[in-house]
Amino acid sequence: xxxxxxxxxxxxxxxxxxxxxxxxxxxxxxxxxxxxxxxxxxxxxxxxxxxxxxxxxxxxxxxxxxxxxxxxxxxxxxxxxxxxxxxxxxxxxxxxxxxxxxxxxxxxxxxxxxxxxxxxxxxxxxxxxxxxxxxxxxxxxxxxxxxxxxxxxxxxxxxxxxxxxxxxxxxxxxxxxxxxxxxxxxxxxxxxxxxxxxxxxxxxxxxxxxxxxxxxxxxxxxxxxxxxxxxxxxxxxxxxxxxxxxxxxxxxxxxxxxxxxxxxxxxxxxxxxxxxxxxxxxxxxxxxxxxxxxxxxxxxxxxxxxxxxxxxxxxxxxxxxxxxxxxxxxxxxxxxxxxxxxxxxxxxxxxxxxxxxxxxxxxxxxxxxxxxxxxxxxxxxxxxxxxxxxxxxxxxxxxxxxxxx
Amino acid sequence: xxxxxxxxxxxxxxxxxxxxxxxxxxxxxxxxxxxxxxxxxxxxxxxxxxxxxxxxxxxxxxxxxxxxxxxxxxxxxxxxxxxxxxxxxxxxxxxxxxxxxxxxxxxxxxxxxxxxxxxxxxxxxxxxxxxxxxxxxxxxxxxxxxxxxxxxxxxxxxxxxxxxxxxxxxxxxxxxxxxxxxxxxxxxxxxxxxxxxxxxxxxxxxxxxxxxxxxxxxxxxxxxxxxxxxxxxxxxxxxxxxxxxxx
Numbered sequence: 001x002x003x004x005x006x007x008x009x010x011x012x013x014x015x016x017x018x019x020x021x022x023x024x025x026x027x028x029x030x031x032x033x034x035x036x037x038x039x040x041x042x043x044x045x046x047x048x049x050x051x052x053x054x055x056x057x058x059x060x061x062x063x064x065x066x067x068x069x070x071x072x073x074x075x076x077x078x079x080x081x082x083x084x085x086x087x088x089x090x091x092x093x094x095x096x097x098x099x100x101x102x103x104x105x106x107x108x109x110x111x112x113x114x115x116x117x118x119x120x121x122x123x124x125x126x127x128x129x130x131x132x133x134x135x136x137x138x139x140x141x142x143x144x145x146x147x148x149x150x151x152x153x154x155x156x157x158x159x160x161x162x163x164x165x166x167x168x169x170x171x172x173x174x175x176x177x178x179x180x181x182x183x184x185x186x187x188x189x190x191x192x193x194x195x196x197x198x199x200x201x202x203x204x205x206x207x208x209x210x211x212x213x214x215x216x217x218x219x220x221x222x223x224x225x226x227x228x229x230x231x232x233x234x235x236x237x238x239x240x241x242x243x244x245x246x247x248x249x250x251x252x253x254x255x256x257x258x259x260x261x262x263x264x265x266x267x268x269x270x271x272x273x274x275x276x277x278x279x280x281x282x283x284x285x286x287x288x289x290x291x292x293x294x295x296x297x298x299x300x301x302x303x304x305x306x307x308x309x310x311x312x313x314x315x316x317x318x319x320x321x322x323x324x325x326x327x328x329x330x331x332x333x334x335x336x337x338x339x340x341x342x343x344x345x346x347x348x349x350x351x352x353x354x355x356x357x358x359x360x361x362x363x364x365x366x367x368x369x370x371x372x373x374x375x376x377x378x379x380x381x382x383x384x385x386x387x388x389x390x391x392x393x394x395x396x397x398x399x400x401x402x403x404x405x
Numbered sequence: 406x407x408x409x410x411x412x413x414x415x416x417x418x419x420x421x422x423x424x425x426x427x428x429x430x431x432x433x434x435x436x437x438x439x440x441x442x443x444x445x446x447x448x449x450x451x452x453x454x455x456x457x458x459x460x461x462x463x464x465x466x467x468x469x470x471x472x473x474x475x476x477x478x479x480x481x482x483x484x485x486x487x488x489x490x491x492x493x494x495x496x497x498x499x500x501x502x503x504x505x506x507x508x509x510x511x512x513x514x515x516x517x518x519x520x521x522x523x524x525x526x527x528x529x530x531x532x533x534x535x536x537x538x539x540x541x542x543x544x545x546x547x548x549x550x551x552x553x554x555x556x557x558x559x560x561x562x563x564x565x566x567x568x569x570x571x572x573x574x575x576x577x578x579x580x581x582x583x584x585x586x587x588x589x590x591x592x593x594x595x596x597x598x599x600x601x602x603x604x605x606x607x608x609x610x611x612x613x614x615x616x617x618x619x620x621x622x623x624x625x626x627x628x629x630x631x632x633x634x635x636x637x638x639x640x641x642x643x644x645x646x647x648x649x650x651x652x
Contacts, residue, residue: 003475006504014493208488212549215456215482216505217475389458391486 003221011200011229016236025237029244036248060099060116060130061088066107070138077134089115101131172355174267179353182276185238186345189284190315193234197288198304200226201295201384210388219385223296224377227288275362276352282369283345287315289376290342296383297395304394314342322350329356338365341372409434409478409557409588410455415464417450417612425450425612428464432605437579437589439599439620441632442609443640448592449485449561451609456482456559468557476507481555485562485592487546491535495521495545498534499552506553513552520548524574543571551578558582561592596633606632608639615639 015021059078062069063085071081079101082088088100092115099117104110112135116127140149150156162170201223204210213222291311298304318325318337325334329351337347338361348365351357357365379400387395410432417425425447432438440448453459455466457473469478489498496517503513521527524544529537534545543566551558560579564572579602582589593599599606599620606623608616616623616635627635 002507003505006501010497010501014490014497203490207491208484208486209490211453211456211458211484211486212482212489212502213505214458215473215475215480216502389453389486 003217004225007217007222007225008229008232011226012232015196015229015233021233021237022240025240028241032241033244033248058098058126058130060101060127061091061097062101062103062131062134063088064103065105066103068107068138068142069103069135070141073137073141074134077130079134085113092117099127099130101127101134103131103135107135170355171267171269174265175269175272175355176353177266178268179272179276179349182280183346183349183353186280186283186315186349188238189234190287190312192237193230193284193288194291194308194312195301196230196233197227197291198295198298198301198308200230201292201380202298202301202304205388205391206300208391214385214388219388220381223292223381223384227292227377227380230288231284271359271362272352272355275357275359275366276349278366279345279348279352279362279369282366282373283315283349285373286341286345286369286376287311289373289380292380293376293383293400296380297387297400299387299391299393315346318343318346318350325350326354326356339368341368344369407434408432409469410438410590411465411467411470412451412455413465415451415454415466416462417447417454417459418462423462423612425609428609428612428614430607430614430617432588432590434588435586436604437583437591437602439603439606440590440592440609441594441596441599441606441636443594446609447612448609452482452484452559452561452590452592456480475505478557479506479553479555481550481553481558483546483550483560483563485565489534489542489546489549492533494531495526495534495537496530499545499549502549503552508553516552517548520552521545524548539566540568540571543567544574547571547575547578551582555582555587557588557590559590559592563591563593564595564598596631596636600632608636610639 057078059080061082062074062079063082064074074081082091085100085102088097088102091097092100095117100115102113102115104112112128112131114127114131116124118124140146143149143152160173162172164170204213291308294307294311295301295304298307321333321337324331325337325347328334334347334351337343338351338357344365348357348362352362383395383400386399408431410430412428412430415425415428416423428447428451440451442448450459451466454461455468455473466472468480471477473480490501493501496514499517499520500510500513503516504510508516518527518530521530524541526537526541526544529541534542537545550560558579560575563575563579567575579589579591583602589602591599591602603620605619606616607614608623616626616639618626620632623635624630624632627638630638
């Protein structure tokens with residue numbers, strides 16, 4: 001226990017002390033903040049564009065072949081009708097008009113042609129926005145009913161209730177976001193932990209520390225502590241990533257126009273959550289242990305690279321059959337993917353999210369993943385011990401599986 | 406004297422090829438034992454098997470009566486392939502290994518600082534090990550090897566790559582450990598050094614013992630020759646003429 005704790009402390013502390021770790025960990029939230037800001041500025045600019053229709057004070061010419069443009073709407077926005085599209089374009093080119101809109105006979109299938117005087121990269125977008133808005137407002141005026149417009153625009157609300165065979169209400173749709181988040185966390189772990197696991201398991205060989213380390217500490221304790229340390233570091237990393245998201249949600253919800261996102265409608269189904277969390281943890285454990293076995297058998301992280309690709313692709317592979325997994329969960333292929341250890345995590349989490357994973361299936365998947373993770377961990381420890389002195393070559397599978405006295 | 410290290414019927418095979426065959430020897434408590442042989446004769450393999458780093462194909466290799474396990478007998482090992490965590494601060498690496506060897510954090514830190522002070526490296530304690538010169542890294546490595554006051558000190562080609570200053574430090578360490586009664590296994594190509602330091606030797610060739618016993622007895626067995634000449638007798642020195650002349 002003392003060795004385990006010593007290695008664990010050393011591994012966690014040295015990672016958290018590294019500037020590179022914090023740069024890497026903070027890169028994601030910084031990216032999220034930048035994207036959020038762009039979205040915020042984008043939504044502001046969309047709002048501005050809408051507002052521009054009212055106080056857009058640029059004059060434009062237009063030709064309406066559709067017969068849908070309301071003259072008073074167009075006039076109110078600064079438009080003057082003309083007869084010839086060529087004349088309209090020429091007027092813009094010569095500088096006598098600021099913009100020209102050519103509404104085709106069938107705007108539903110043909111594009112509105114817009115010509116405008118260049119102002120700058122941002123303001124040039126207003127011509128298209130105003131051209132569309134004039135047509136939309138004209139149609140709205142033609143219909144004459146905000147209610148009908150709202151219905152046509154899909155602004156209707158549906159409260160659907162589906163019933164299970166036993167007559168109880170199914171909350172699959174409402175619970176799905178939780179399942180999807182758990183699936184996303186699995187992929188996050190796959191992406192974030194791959195490289196660190198390889199570095200952690202090959203570092204001693206690359207630095208020629210293996211002999212000194214293994215005469216001072218037992219390999220099982222070392223490898224177990226290293227993997228647990230990675231888990232702890234991974235949690236810190238996830239925390240760093242999620243912190244700005246949570247802060248952003250709490251502080252900037254209104255500005256980011258996320259107010260419509262009603263989290264209260266999400267249902268936390270106890271079975272879905274429990275199965276999902278356990279499948280996620282067991283899936284991550286199997287993934288880490290598998291990569292550790294590969295890393296421990298390889299002389300360097302670089303040499304393990306090819307095998308790593310396979311280890312990363314296996315959890316992702318079921319996504320290619322996502323449609324089949326969702327629509328035909330009982331098909332033999334989906335059943336095989338559900339219970340094959342290296343695809344079980346993704347498949348079971350996806351099925352769990354859409355409510356097609358039975359309780360017994362979930363329990364079996366957790367057991368399969370946990371047993372596979374334990375076996376892979378034992379294999380990783382064996383590879384760490386037997387491969388510790390293999391500075392030049394990859395340890396063969398046969399050597400790894402052979403029992404020794 | 407009782408044996409601290411016992412090797413009985415040791416055979417080591419890799420991929421079906423036997424590299425060490427029926428090896429038997431003891432190392433008594435408190436003695437300095439020279440393990441000799443040319444490159445590839447099986448010295449390092451024997452030490453690795455003794456320390457449980459590789460599993461023997463046959464035979465029994467024990468330290469204090471049982472197979473070596475970390476946490477048992479205190480062993481200081483300076484391997485031929487040596488290195489430490491280059492990106493970590495010197496003091497962190499030393500304390501880490503001290504704790505793995507069973508010292509408390511405080512004791513490991515105190516010992517490490519004292520060692521660095523003695524080696525004129527006190528101001529480098531917080532630097533990444535990789536930023537130290539090769540010679541300074543060797544000093545740190547030596548400190549890690551002896552920091553838990555080992556009962557058995559195993560030095561595999563200890564002077565390999567060491568500059569003269571560090572060779573001197575190493576010899577001081579060896580002398581102090583001998584005076585304290587530490588058991589010492591020394592693997593070296595420097596026959597003069599072994600002759601000066603070792604009580605007994607084992608000379609390996611192709612994985613088999615070719616000479617074993619007290620230094621004086623081995624020399625007598627070979628007609629009073631020096632260990633260097635004994636080595637040349639066992640391995641055979643090719644005459645320069647065999648290589649022919651460059652046209």
